[in-house]
Amino acid sequence: MVRNIVVLGGSSHPELVEQICIKLGIPPGRITLSKFSVGETRVEIQDSVRGKDVYVIQSGCGKVNDNFIELLITISACKTASAKRVTAVTPLFPYSRQPDIPYNKVGAPLAKAGIQKDNYTFESRPGTPAPQPDGAGSAGPPAGQLEHKLSRLALDKDRGSGTTPSSPSLASRPSFLRRQHTGSEIIGSTKRDSQKVVYANGTSDWDQHRQPGYKQWVAQAGTLIADLLTCAGADHIITMDLHDPQYQGFFDIPVDNLYGRPLLQRYIQTKIPDYQSAVIVSPDAGGAKRATAIADALGMDFALIHKERRPTKITDRQNATMMLVGDISGRVAILVDDLADTSNTITRAAKLLKDRGGATKVYALITHGIFSGDAIARINASAIDQVVVTNSVPQHENVRGCPKLKVLDVSSMFSEAIRRVHHGESISVLFKYD
Numbered sequence: 001m002v003r004n005i006v007v008l009g010g011s012s013h014p015e016l017v018e019q020i021c022i023k024l025g026i027p028p029g030r031i032t033l034s035k036f037s038v039g040e041t042r043v044e045i046q047d048s049v050r051g052k053d054v055y056v057i058q059s060g061c062g063k064v065n066d067n068f069i070e071l072l073i074t075i076s077a078c079k080t081a082s083a084k085r086v087t088a089v090t091p092l093f094p095y096s097r098q099p100d101i102p103y104n105k106v107g108a109p110l111a112k113a114g115i116q117k118d119n120y121t122f123e124s125r126p127g128t129p130a131p132q133p134d135g136a137g138s139a140g141p142p143a144g145q146l147e148h149k150l151s152r153l154a155l156d157k158d159r160g161s162g163t164t165p166s167s168p169s170l171a172s173r174p175s176f177l178r179r180q181h182t183g184s185e186i187i188g189s190t191k192r193d194s195q196k197v198v199y200a201n202g203t204s205d206w207d208q209h210r211q212p213g214y215k216q217w218v219a220q221a222g223t224l225i226a227d228l229l230t231c232a233g234a235d236h237i238i239t240m241d242l243h244d245p246q247y248q249g250f251f252d253i254p255v256d257n258l259y260g261r262p263l264l265q266r267y268i269q270t271k272i273p274d275y276q277s278a279v280i281v282s283p284d285a286g287g288a289k290r291a292t293a294i295a296d297a298l299g300m301d302f303a304l305i306h307k308e309r310r311p312t313k314i315t316d317r318q319n320a321t322m323m324l325v326g327d328i329s330g331r332v333a334i335l336v337d338d339l340a341d342t343s344n345t346i347t348r349a350a351k352l353l354k355d356r357g358g359a360t361k362v363y364a365l366i367t368h369g370i371f372s373g374d375a376i377a378r379i380n381a382s383a384i385d386q387v388v389v390t391n392s393v394p395q396h397e398n399v400r401g402c403p404k405l406k407v408l409d410v411s412s413m414f415s416e417a418i419r420r421v422h423h424g425e426s427i428s429v430l431f432k433y434d
């Protein structure tokens with residue numbers, strides 16, 4: 001039994017909290033989590049945490065935003081109730097998958113043919129919006145100035161092409177500020193009705209007339225999430241298989257990033273017959289390091305799927321082209337990845353491995369089985385023979401709906417990490433695997 005310690009569970013994963021507490025030999029701390037009718041989170045800690053070492057367990061799953069706010073409020077409540085130290089235990093770290101900048105179909109935004117070397121910039125264009133003197137400091141071009149310039153441009157163009165404008169009022173506006181059908185149905189518009197029209201195909205007038213080389217400003221929330229946790233009062237973070245291990249650098253408090261690798265490796269050794277003749281496959285370049293580490297440790301061959309991600313929108317990721325590098329013909333393929341969200345990556349990879357690569361069987365070993373939306377149905381219908389995930393997020397429902405799914409328990413790993421952090425012992429022993 002560990003003393004002077006309080007483990008509090010958030011709403012995201014009660015079973016894991018229970019399992020961790022059983023292994024630590026302590027009851028979970030009493031906490032009431034509820035919502036006001038407006039939807040705001042309410043946290044009440046019933047046990048005294050004064051002078052205690054507190055661990056708040058909350059995984060980045062389910063209602064991620066609500067759960068994250070709940071975690072922040074709980075940490076802050078412990079701090080203001082005089083806890084000695086508060087550690088956020090986030091088996092799946094929320095927001096760890098940083099958004100990527102969308103690519104154009106023809107390649108990266110600034111790598112287009114025709115752009116002269118001296119003619120480009122790595123700054124986003126137009127620059128980051130700054131407050132305007134007239135108060136119009138919102139994202140997008142300064143209305144008056146730009147509209148005037150564009151009106152002139154449109155007039156010049158209309159004159160040059162010899163077309164007769166249908167109405168003088170329309171002609172005085174640039175073509176992209178005119179409401180017109182271009183084969184797409186107009187489905188809505190913003191407040192500034194005359195300036196933005198959204199078409200059924202998801203594009204807007206702004207999209208259709210975006211400057212070549214324009215790079216969208218995509219929020220990357222890493223530092224903000226780290227700051228929110230430390231601001232709330234977190235003194236330490238324990239997590240597992242961060243999608244991007246560099247995320248640790250956003251914090252100025254200790255971050256222990258446990259590895260799911262020992263569990264996955266043990267599964268391969270004990271459950272996959274003749275595993276040494278199988279091939280470890282990374283479904284994208286991002287996970288290659290993780291997968292090669294397992295292949296090297298077990299003396300197995302390695303293959304890589306190159307995910308050519310050239311969709312125009314982030315939401316188009318499933319359309320990325322996949323290419324297999326390596327020989328898996330007539331062999332068992334073991335896909336290794338850190339997370340499966342929509343499961344598009346693993347199901348498409350499995351199809352490629354069987355159809356093109358000639359794999360006899362496909363396993364997918366994933367640390368975080370998020371399985372959003374119809375991910376489970378997609379796996380059931382896919383060429384994957386078996387999916388193995390950890391319970392870093394709840395898997396009860398998923399197991400019921402997916403006979404191919406096997407779950408590995410991470411509660412021992414987290415309870416041991418908590419025990420060691422509490423006693424000030426090294427946790428590097430948890431990173432060892434043979």
Ligand SMILES: O=P(O)(O)OC[C@H]1O[C@H](OP(=O)(O)OP(=O)(O)O)[C@H](O)[C@@H]1O
Binds near residue numbers: 338
């Ligand atoms: O189940 P899915 O919805 O297909 O998502 C899973 C994929 O997403 C992540 O990679 P990401 O696409 O972010 O690329 P990266 O590894 O290069 O960051 C992750 O490493 C998986 O490969």
